[in-house]
Amino acid sequence: MSMPALPPPPRWFNATDILSGQVRLHGYPLTFVCVGTLGGLGPRALETTMAAAELLEAQGWRVVSFGEDGRQVFLRREHRPLSPGAPPPVQQSGH
Secondary structure, eight states: OOOOOOOOOOOEEEHHHHHHTSEEOTTOOSSEEEEEOSSOOSHHHHHHHHHHHHHHHTTTOEEEEEOTTSSEEEEEOOOOOOOTTOOOSSEEOOO
16 A cells, blocks of 8 residues: 655745745755745835845755746755655744
8 A cells, every 4th residue: 555645845935934934945855946925016025035035045046037026036946855854845933
């Protein structure tokens, strides 16, 4: 009897959760993610999205593109499979 497949980890993350440290993508097993802001338009949403992108770039992610409205950014990282016993791919605290 085989075990049911686990659902894939999420690919969309809130920029404010990235900036606050509530979501950390260290050990994330997939190559592409999208980070964005919920609601709001204009300079504040763009600033939040760009700040999250800059933080992730310092962690080895690279910007692929920004969404037209600046509220989302698409990032890529080299695939790094998890080793046995590694922590979960996405660490969220307080959720």
